[in-house]
Amino acid sequence: MPESIVIRDVTKTVLTPDGPKSLLKGVNLHLEQGRIYGVIGLGGAGKSTLLKLIAGEIRPTSGTVELFGRSIRDVSDSERADLLTKVAKVGVFPNLTPNQTIIESVTEAAQQVEHRIADGGEPDEKDKPRLEPSEIALHLLRALGLRALKNLYPEQLSGGELQRASVAKALAADPRVLLLDEVTGALDHLESREILRLIRRLVKERNITVVLATHEISAIKEICDNVIVLDKGLVVEEGPSHAVIADPQADRTRAFVQSASxxxxxxxxxxxxxxxxxxxxxxxxxxxxxxxxxxxxxxxxxxxxxxxxxxxxxxxxxxxxxxxxxxxxxxxxxxxxxxxxxxxxxxxxxxxxxxxxxxx
Ligand SMILES: Nc1ncnc2c1ncn2[C@@H]1O[C@H](COP(=O)(O)OP(=O)(O)O)[C@@H](O)[C@H]1O
Ligand SMILES: [Mg+2]
The missing domain is CATH 3.30.70.260 (ACT domain)
Incomplete structure (x- = not known):
């Protein structure tokens, strides 16, 4: 499997009124294309910081982040922008435009892909038969159980529906990497289980790499192939979810597993x-x-x-x-x-x- 995201010796230190604060203290990760990775840790462990680094929203203090074999620091600005169009992110708060209906938001995201390809995207993309943006949007909304709600505005939707619409919008951008930051944090157990299952199906069909940040072991059990346990800015354990949950080695991992059993x-x-x-x-x-x-x-x-x-x-x-x-x-x-x-x-x-x- 080709590597999709490689993180080498990444540290992130920020300056606070109390002095420098170390958010990530030397993280190394090799993430394969098409797998679902769960990053689990307590609040403040550095999960969101890690996702921001992968999304190119912030830069590491030292070390490198590589996407599809290229360091996002070493390339030109336009190449970086290009690489980052392949990365979509959904956070705790839905990323929908208030004055657009759900179908309008999702269609717009799909249109941006059309423009990207027309502007000289990768050659293989040009030859791919593609659906119309509105068809792509409709297909995604249907797959996420939102077809009947497509003409509603964000304020008319429930929390779970909003998160599903945000996922539809993120997938309409045709990403290779999907970053999910506590997407189910505000949802009840059944809602979160349903959305995670839908996400799993959709990303596996598309061979998308997922990095899901969560503090809930249930989310890891539900969809993640692999788990990465982050504690105070360090990876303390990683491996296939089944193996890690069945036989946790680090104290932090054991605490997470026991809390749910x-x-x-x-x-x-x-x-x-x-x-x-x-x-x-x-x-x-x-x-x-x-x-x-x-x-x-x-x-x-x-x-x-x-x-x-x-x-x-x-x-x-x-x-x-x-x-x-x-x-x-x-x-x-x-x-x-x-x-x-x-x-x-x-x-x-x-x-x-x-x-x-x-x-x-
Ligand atoms: N720009 C910043 N300046 C100061 N502190 C920050 C900054 N960004 C994050 N932090 C702090 O760093 C720690 C790790 O943050 P974060 O990555 O959001 O953790 P997590 O997502 O695991 O809860 C938190 O204690 C947070 O308050
Ligand atoms: Mg966070």
């Missing part, structure tokens, strides 16, 4: 010595964490049968991320000591992380 409640249960974990002799409270991509067998029912033990599930949180189940369960295991030991050995052999939390 009901399995974290087990420590609350134990701390409050809940009757649920009042173990009788011979019982063990055990957590099973699925960290491998090949956990597909019904392991709990298998071990209860195979080893003649009982497993009473107390908490379970298993989700499918990128086709694979991740998460785990916490249960009370009961049966002959030897059989429970054998069951644990068996599960570990299946690459399940097994931890005895408490026993009696």
């Amino acid at each position: 009901s399995l974290g409640k087990v420590s609350d249960l134990l701390a409050g010595s809940d009757p649920v974990v009042d173990l009788r002799p011979g019982q063990k409270l055990i957590s099973l964490r699925y960290v491998s991509e090949d956990v597909s067998e019904p392991l709990v029912s298998l071990v209860t049968r195979k080893f003649g033990i009982d497993v009473n599930i107390m908490l379970a949180d298993i989700q499918i991320v990128g086709k694979y189940p991740i998460g785990g369960i916490v249960g009370i295991f009961e049966g002959p000591e030897r059989n429970i030991r054998d069951a644990i050995t068996f599960l570990r052999g299946k690459k399940v992380r097994v931890e005895i939390i408490a026993e009696n």
Whole structure:
């Protein structure tokens, strides 16, 4: 896969009344064309700063940002403008013009692409059969579920509809890179899930690279192929979403993953010595964490049968991320000591992380 965005040793320092402040402290990233990257971090971690650097809105203090193999600092002004037409951005606030209907805004964005090509865009673009701007706009609005609302003005739309219209406008500009900064931050859970799914479908059809900044692990699980964890201006962990969420390494990543999992409640249960974990002799409270991509067998029912033990599930949180189940369960295991030991050995052999939390 060709690299779409390369960030080399990028730092960004700004001057504040209290002195210099370091927003990014040496970031290196290689992002492939067509993949969806989630940048997750707490408020102030530097996510928006990173997106602004990629969009050419600000310059790095040191280091380079390359788009499609060219450093945006080293090229001429007109080449830079050209490179940046391939990058679209949608932020927390919708980027629509108040006095234009939705279809007018989106059509206008598609018209600008026509002009770009007519003004001597890339040769392969000239030969591509293209739809009329109004057809492109209609197609995008339909795909985003806004067809019936196309003649409305921004102020007449709900928050979720406005964000979908902003995404339509961004895609009408035919970008190779789409930057999304907390686009679902103001939406409820169902709305945000729906818009993320629509975005995923549209960008995959178009082979667009996405960089999505968020503080919500749910957004990462929903659409991101890869995750980049940013903490105080540094990348502390990165990798395929499934692998990182299943088995987080950095403390910051673990905190994000646990905050979204009901399995974290087990420590609350134990701390409050809940009757649920009042173990009788011979019982063990055990957590099973699925960290491998090949956990597909019904392991709990298998071990209860195979080893003649009982497993009473107390908490379970298993989700499918990128086709694979991740998460785990916490249960009370009961049966002959030897059989429970054998069951644990068996599960570990299946690459399940097994931890005895408490026993009696
Ligand atoms: N131009 C600036 N001058 C001073 N401080 C800034 C400037 N831009 C951003 N910051 C600060 O830098 C930190 C990182 O910002 P940002 O990239 O917006 O973080 P995030 O998007 O992860 O919340 C924040 O504490 C913010 O207040
Ligand atoms: Mg931000």
